[in-house]
Amino acid sequence: MGTIETTVVNGLELANELRDEMAQQISEIVAAGGRAPCLAVVLVGDDPASRSYIKGKQRACGRIGMDSREHLLPADTSQTNLLDLIKDLNADDGVDGILVQLPLPDAIDPDAVAEAIDPAKDVDALHPTTAGRLLRGNAELISCTPLGVMAVLEKCGVEIEGARAVVIGRSNIVGKPVSILLQQANATVTLCHSRTKDLAAVCREADILVAATGRPRMVKADWIKPGAAVMDVGVTEVDGKLVGDVDFDAAQGIAKYITPSRRGIGPMTITMLLRNTLVAYRSRPSGRARTAS
């Protein structure tokens, strides 16, 4: 057991602070006669986990005074029908953000769906244009989980400039974008994946370690540099419990900061979806000033 005092980051508390700020901004918009920002959520099929995710997102919208619209399509919906709905939502001035809940049924190509969403409404940051803007450093809409990780680091006062950062996982929604954001914040970043050799040794160099693999408790105590900030994005259900990618108990006394698998990065992800919807609303002059009908 190490001797460092480990702070378990309360992601829910931070998420609530940010949501309160957004609620205030929205109430000012509405008080001034504007319409509230609106998120359209699309779900294809009736997967219970996906249903509960979209309910959670809609509840979060409601709590800050943001509107949300739900579009529930049957599991056998054709790709053409889904793309037609996205086209309608793109054209609808009363919709600021479009979120298509993943995963989609096998018959639907997720890339075609991502490319159909108007980049101005791409609050889940799936469109290639959104990804390209992030690479070039001029994105307004950024993947929600990576934004959440950056907000947690900032809130904890972790020095990113000059830090060695290691990201495990290279998905388009977590690993790649978070590595770009860290690099843009002047960290020196190593992006690891399933073929990385001697992963433990690479991780041990990290002042900031981001784990996003979905491999429960993969990161052991001796992979963590004493004093590191450990952002555990992974969430896997093991024996009915949510478990992170990091051996949470073993990291106590070694990491300076660690995010837990519950009330860690998860609430920040939803908060950043709200943030993106508000940003999209502010960036789209058309429709913004209309009062709700």
Ligand code: NDP
């Ligand atoms: P993906 O499955 O898309 O990507 C996983 C990545 O981990 C891949 O790049 C893979 O490498 C890498 N990986 C897998 N096994 C190993 C290993 N043994 N050693 C090193 N790298 C490995 O997952 P996501 O990025 O979508 O999600 C990652 C985790 O984060 C999941 O648990 C997910 O549930 C969670 N998550 C949590 C969110 C939250 O809000 N808290 C939001 C989004 C995701 P390779 O590319 O070589 O296959």
